Amino acid sequence: xxxxxxxxxxxxxxxxxxxxxxxxxxxxxxxxxxxxxxxxxxxxxxxxxxxxxxxxxxxxxxxxxxxxxxxxxxxxxxxxxxxxxxxxxxxxxxxxxxxxxxxxxxxxxxxxxxxxxxxxxxxxxxxxxxxxxxxxxxxxxxxxxxxxxxxxxxxxxxxxxxxxxxxxxxxxxxxxxxxxxxxxxxxxxxxxxxxxxxxxxxxxxxxxxxxxxxxxxxxxxxxxxxxxxxxxxxxxxxxxxxxxxxxxxxxxxxxxxxxxxxxxxxxxxxxxxxxxxxxxxxxxxxxxxxxxxxxxxxxxxxxxxxxxxxxxxxxxxxxxxxxxxxxxxxxxxxxxxxxxxxxxxxxxxxxxxxxxxxxxxxxxxxxxxxxxxxxxxxxxxxxxxxxxxxxxxxxxxxxxxxxxxxxxxxxxxxxxxxxxxxxxxxxxxxxxxxxxxxxxxxxxxxxxxxxxxxxxxxxxxxxxxxxxxxxxxxxxxxxxxxxxxxxxxxxxxxxxxxxxxxxxxxxxxxxxxxxxxxxxxxxxxxxxxxxxxxxxxxxxxxxxxxxxxxxxxxxxxxxxxxxxxxxxxxxxxxxxxxxxxxxxxxxxxxxxxxxxxxxxxxxxxxxxxxxxxxxxxxxxxxxxxxxxxxxxxxxxxxxxxxxxxxxxxxxxxxxxxxxxxxxxxxxxxxxxxxxxxxxxxxxxxxxxxxxxxxxxxxxxxxxxxxxxxxxxxxxxxxxxxxxxxxxxxxxxxxxxxxxxxxxxxxxxxxxxxxxxxxxxxxxxxxxxxxxxxxxxxxxxxxxxxxxxxxxxxxxxxxxxxxxxxxxxxxxxxxxxxxxxxxxxxxxxxxxxxxxxxxxxxxxxxxxxxxxxxxxxxxxxxxxxxxxxxxxxxxxxxxxxxxxxxxxxxxxxxxxxxxxxxxxxxxxxxxxxxxxxxxxxxxxxxxxxxxxxx
Numbered sequence: 001x002x003x004x005x006x007x008x009x010x011x012x013x014x015x016x017x018x019x020x021x022x023x024x025x026x027x028x029x030x031x032x033x034x035x036x037x038x039x040x041x042x043x044x045x046x047x048x049x050x051x052x053x054x055x056x057x058x059x060x061x062x063x064x065x066x067x068x069x070x071x072x073x074x075x076x077x078x079x080x081x082x083x084x085x086x087x088x089x090x091x092x093x094x095x096x097x098x099x100x101x102x103x104x105x106x107x108x109x110x111x112x113x114x115x116x117x118x119x120x121x122x123x124x125x126x127x128x129x130x131x132x133x134x135x136x137x138x139x140x141x142x143x144x145x146x147x148x149x150x151x152x153x154x155x156x157x158x159x160x161x162x163x164x165x166x167x168x169x170x171x172x173x174x175x176x177x178x179x180x181x182x183x184x185x186x187x188x189x190x191x192x193x194x195x196x197x198x199x200x201x202x203x204x205x206x207x208x209x210x211x212x213x214x215x216x217x218x219x220x221x222x223x224x225x226x227x228x229x230x231x232x233x234x235x236x237x238x239x240x241x242x243x244x245x246x247x248x249x250x251x252x253x254x255x256x257x258x259x260x261x262x263x264x265x266x267x268x269x270x271x272x273x274x275x276x277x278x279x280x281x282x283x284x285x286x287x288x289x290x291x292x293x294x295x296x297x298x299x300x301x302x303x304x305x306x307x308x309x310x311x312x313x314x315x316x317x318x319x320x321x322x323x324x325x326x327x328x329x330x331x332x333x334x335x336x337x338x339x340x341x342x343x344x345x346x347x348x349x350x351x352x353x354x355x356x357x358x359x360x361x362x363x364x365x366x367x368x369x370x371x372x373x374x375x376x377x378x379x380x381x382x383x384x385x386x387x388x389x390x391x392x393x394x395x396x397x398x399x400x401x402x403x404x405x406x407x408x409x410x411x412x413x414x415x416x417x418x419x420x421x422x423x424x425x426x427x428x429x430x431x432x433x434x435x436x437x438x439x440x441x442x443x444x445x446x447x448x449x450x451x452x453x454x455x456x457x458x459x460x461x462x463x464x465x466x467x468x469x470x471x472x473x474x475x476x477x478x479x480x481x482x483x484x485x486x487x488x489x490x491x492x493x494x495x496x497x498x499x500x501x502x503x504x505x506x507x508x509x510x511x512x513x514x515x516x517x518x519x520x521x522x523x524x525x526x527x528x529x530x531x532x533x534x535x536x537x538x539x540x541x542x543x544x545x546x547x548x549x550x551x552x553x554x555x556x557x558x559x560x561x562x563x564x565x566x567x568x569x570x571x572x573x574x575x576x577x578x579x580x581x582x583x584x585x586x587x588x589x590x591x592x593x594x595x596x597x598x599x600x601x602x603x604x605x606x607x608x609x610x611x612x613x614x615x616x617x618x619x620x621x622x623x624x625x626x627x628x629x630x631x632x633x634x635x636x637x638x639x640x641x642x643x644x645x646x647x648x649x650x651x652x653x654x655x656x657x658x659x660x661x662x663x664x665x666x667x668x669x670x671x672x673x674x675x676x677x678x679x680x681x682x683x684x685x686x687x688x689x690x691x692x693x694x695x696x697x698x699x700x701x702x703x704x705x706x707x708x709x710x711x712x713x714x715x716x717x718x719x720x721x722x723x724x725x726x727x728x729x730x731x732x733x734x735x736x737x738x739x740x741x742x743x744x745x746x747x748x749x750x751x752x753x754x755x756x757x758x759x760x761x762x763x764x765x766x767x768x769x770x771x772x773x774x775x776x777x778x779x780x781x782x783x784x785x786x787x788x789x790x791x792x793x794x795x796x797x798x799x800x801x802x803x804x805x806x807x808x809x810x811x812x813x814x815x816x817x818x819x820x821x822x823x824x825x826x827x828x829x830x831x832x833x834x835x836x837x838x839x840x841x842x843x844x845x846x847x848x849x850x851x852x853x854x855x856x857x858x859x860x861x862x863x864x865x866x867x868x869x870x871x872x873x874x875x876x877x878x879x880x881x882x883x884x885x886x887x888x889x890x891x892x893x894x895x896x897x898x899x900x901x902x903x904x905x906x907x908x909x910x911x912x913x914x915x916x917x918x919x920x921x922x923x924x925x926x927x928x929x930x931x932x933x
Contacts, residue, residue: 245264813926827890
C-alpha cells in the first residue's frame, strides 16, 4: 500500500488559508502535488500524534494544536462535491505520545482531554438522505492508543540499548491502521456492489414486465391476422405469418417458458390440415375417374385438375399431414401430365423453344402403359422435330451450342425411337459444323486473309499473338502456322536501322514474349533469338555514343555541376558497360571537386564538411583530402576558442563567446576550460553577493538585502544555465543556492536580533504607541521572512511568538479582577473577631469594594469587569476594619501594571504584616511570550 503522510499542524499548515494552495515541496512543478484540503478529502486513513504531556501540563498550547486537528478531521469526513463516498468509514487513529511523562494519567482521562476530536471523528451520516443512511451508516474505525518510548536517550543520535528500550504502542498502531484501511476499502466496494445490484434488480424487473406485456400483445395481433387469413381461405398467407413470427426484442431476452408463441407449432399444424383438406377436396373425384386403359380426355376440368395436382404436390408438408392422400395424388400425377402433353401439341401459341423442350423432357420422365407408348412416342417425335425447326438460320455460336447440348441431353432416355434419335444426332452434327465455321471466321478470319505489310508493326504483332493464342481446329492448324510464321518474319524486318534505343528495346521485349509462347515452333524461336542478339548489340553501341557526349558535357562544366550531370544520367536505364564509363568519369570529377573546394574555402571547415555531406558517394581519396584540410582548420579554431574562453571576465561575456563558438563548445578541452572559467566567475559573483548583504546588514535594510540577494542569485543561476547544460550547471547553482541560504540566514539572524532589542527596550513602557511600534517591527520581520523554515524554530519562532503576544495585548485585555482572600490574623482582637473589607482603586479612582467578612482569614470572591492596557495606572488595594463609629485601615498594597507583562502583576499575593491575594482572569487566551525576552 502506498502511503502519503500529511504534516498537521506545523509550519504553514497551521493556517487554514494555506490549505487550498499547493504544498511547498522541493519540485513545485509536480502536478501530482495537490493542496492540503484536497489531500485530506481524498485520504483513506489518518494518524494523529498528540502529546499526552502537553494535554495534562500545557492545556492551552494543546488546545491550539487540537483546534487544527479538528479542522483536519472535518475535511476528512466531508463528502466530495456532495457525492456519497463513505467518508464516515475512513479510519482515524489517535496516538497519545510521551505517556511515560504522565504515568498516573488513565486512558479515560486522556479521552476526556480530546473529547472534541473524538466527537468529530465519530461523525456519521445518519442525518443525510435515505441513500447514505441506508448504505453508508458507519461511524466506526476510530481508536486511541497510549504510546510510551521507554529508555534513556543519551542524545538525538544515540538510541537506548535494546535491554533498556521497552516501547509500548510505537509501531503496532500504524500496522493496525494500514490493515483497517484495507478492510475499509473492501467494505466500501462491497457496499457499492450491493447498491448496484439493488438498482440493477429494479431495472430488470421493470424491463421484464414491459417486455412480457409487449410480447403477449404482439402474439395476439399475429393470431388475429392468421385467423382472418384462414377465414378467407388464404392458407399460404396464414402459414407465412406463422413462419415469420419472431419474439420481438427485448422480450426475446426472457426465458423461453414465459414467452408467447408456445402454441405456434400446433396452430401451424391445424392450418396445414385445413389447407390440405381444401386442396384435396376437388382433386379426389377426378382421381377416382382415372382409367389407365384409355388415353385421357383433355378438357378444361382436366387441365384445371392438373394445375391443382401440381400445387398440392409442391407442399411437401402434406406428406406428413395426410400421407394417404398425398400418395394417391402423387401416383395419379403422371396420368394428368400425359394429358397435358396431348393438349400441349394442340395449343403451342406463345410457348418458347426452351419451354417446349423442358415439357418434352418432363414427359419422358414418366412410365406410361405399353398401350400408350406408340402414341406418346409419336407425339414426342413431332414435338422434337417442331422444336428443332425453331433454330433460326442465322443462329449464333451460343444458340448453336445450346441446341447441340440439349440434343446430347436426350441420349439418356430409352423411350425415344432409334430413328428419331438418329435424326436428332444428324441435326446436332450440322449445328456443330455451323458453329465451328462461325468461330473460325470470327476469330482468325482476318489472320488467314492478311498479307504482310498491310498493317502497322504493332498491328502485325497483335495479329501474331492472337494466332498463337487461338485453339485452332486440326484441319486449319497447318495453314494458320504458315501464316503466323510469314507475319513474324515480316514484323522483324520492320525495325529501321536508325531506330531509337527505346524502339530496339521494345522489339527485344516482344521477341522474348514470342519465344516464351508455348505454341511457337523451335525454328521460329531460334530465328527470334538471333534477332534479339543483333538488336542488343545495336543498343550497346548507341549507348556508348550517348555516354561519350554526357562525359564531355560534364567535363566542360564545373566539378559540382558535372557530378550533377553524371548523377542524372547514371539514374537512367543503360548498359553495364556504359555505367562503368560514367563511374570512371565520376571518380575523376570527385578529385577535381575536392581540389576546388580546398582552394575556394581554405579556412572554412563548415563549407568543406557540407561538401562531403552533399556528395556522400565521394571517392575515398577526394574525401581524405577534404577531411585532412578540415582537421587543420579545426585545430586553429580550437586554439582560438580556448584563448577566448579563458580570457572571459564575466559570465555574460563567456556566454556571448560560446554563441560564436558553435560546435567548438562541445570539444572536451573547450568544455573543461568553460567549467574552469565558470567556477572562478561564480566564486567572484558569490563574494560580491556576500559583500552586498553585509552592507545591507550594517544599514539595517534587511528586506532590501534579501531582495537584492534573491535577484542576484536568480541572475547568477540564469547566467550559469545559459553557459552550461542542466546537468553540468547543477553543482554550481546548488552551491550558489547554498551560499545564498547561508547569507540569508545571517540577514535573518541580524533582523531577529534587532526585533529582540526593540522588544526589550519597550517592554516596560506605559505608552500604547510603543506596543504598536514594536508590533510593526515584529511584523516587518514576519513579512520579510514568511517561510516556515524561518518562523517554525529558533529566533524566527521567538519573533513569531512575540508578534502573536503583542497582537493580543495591543488593544488591552478584558477580564475579571477579583479579590480572592487574605490573612489578617495579626489584627485579631482579644474579644472580638474583626470585620474586614477591601477597597480596590486605580489611580485614585475606586473600582469596587468587597463584601465585609467577619473573619481573620476572609474569603471574598468579589470581582468586577476590568480591561488592562499598558497605560493602566497604579492599582491600590486597601483592607479596612469596620468599626462602631469609623473604619480603620488595616493594611495597603500597591501594584504597577504597566509594560508588556503588566497584566500578570494583577494576579498574586501581597505580603507583609498581613497578606492579601488578588487575581486577574483574562476572558481570552493569551499566547505565551518569548521565553527569554
